[in-house]
Amino acid sequence: MEESKxxxxxxxxxxxFIQSAERLQVSPIVKYSAFSFLxxxxxxxxxxxxxxxxxxxxxxxxxxxxxxxxxxxALISLWxxxxxHNSRPLSVACFKSLADxxxxxxxxTTRNFxxxxxxFMQVLNFEIGTANIAFFFLEDLWVQFKGVAKVxxxxxxxxxxxxxxxxYEKEEMSVHFRSPKSLAxxxxxxxxxxxxxxxxxxFPVLAWVNFVTSCKEDDITRLVTKILKHVLRPS
Numbered sequence: 001m002e003e004s005k006x007x008x009x010x011x012x013x014x015x016x017f018i019q020s021a022e023r024l025q026v027s028p029i030v031k032y033s034a035f036s037f038l039x040x041x042x043x044x045x046x047x048x049x050x051x052x053x054x055x056x057x058x059x060x061x062x063x064x065x066x067x068x069x070x071x072x073x074a075l076i077s078l079w080x081x082x083x084x085h086n087s088r089p090l091s092v093a094c095f096k097s098l099a100d101x102x103x104x105x106x107x108x109t110t111r112n113f114x115x116x117x118x119x120f121m122q123v124l125n126f127e128i129g130t131a132n133i134a135f136f137f138l139e140d141l142w143v144q145f146k147g148v149a150k151v152x153x154x155x156x157x158x159x160x161x162x163x164x165x166x167x168y169e170k171e172e173m174s175v176h177f178r179s180p181k182s183l184a185x186x187x188x189x190x191x192x193x194x195x196x197x198x199x200x201x202x203f204p205v206l207a208w209v210n211f212v213t214s215c216k217e218d219d220i221t222r223l224v225t226k227i228l229k230h231v232l233r234p235s
Contacts, residue, residue, distance in 0.1 A: 010169065016074055020098060028135060028161060030086065032164065033135075034078040034081035036134075042073060050065070071102070072113070073120055134164065134187070141213070142157050154195055154197075166230065167183075167227065176223065184213075186227055188209060
């Protein structure tokens with residue numbers, strides 16, 4: 001599968017991932033760590049990995065990469081994330097059961113899951129750190145904002161997470177996850193503009209996020225404008 005093909009399948013893959021996370025009822029930190037593994041690292045690095053492996057790769061999962069195997073890898077990202085964040089990770093049987101009902105075009109065995117996990121880790125070069133993801137910064141900013149501004153109670157973390165989900169749909173927007181602190185600040189400001197009534201726009205939210213994060217106000221303003229155009233675009 002060429003890089004352009006992976007990009008073309010991005011929206012259904014993101015939708016499958018979100019639906020799977022909801023069905024598994026994982027916590028937000030599990031979901032967004034897995035999202036980072038899948039969309040920020042695995043999908044962008046996969047074409048290079050396949051090209052470097054050439055004909056030496058013996059895995060049928062990569063010959064070729066199909067929408068079904070991408071869905072399998074989406075489940076793998078969630079499985080790995082539960083191992084990192086949950087004291088009792090979800091079992092492979094749980095993920096296989098979900099795959100049996102949600103991946104229509106192909107049947108995957110437990111052995112396939114184990115093979116896919118190894119491949120996934122190889123594509124990531126076994127780098128599965130989660131300390132530098134946007135959700136960590138966003139949650140911290142949201143808690144701080146509620147503590148300093150009365151209008152902070154009007155901002156829902158669920159709205160912030162919905163915005164994050166929408167940003168993952170398009171490659172040109174998801175690249176901003178590479179700058180997690182500025183993205184988190186921009187998402188909070190965007191949520192403020194969407195959910196707080198205009199007559200209550202008294203708190204200097206831009207100056208506050210600049211003070212807390214050291215992100216430049218002009219940079220935040222430009223990114224907020226891009227996010228608003230993306231999330232409020234006609235469907």
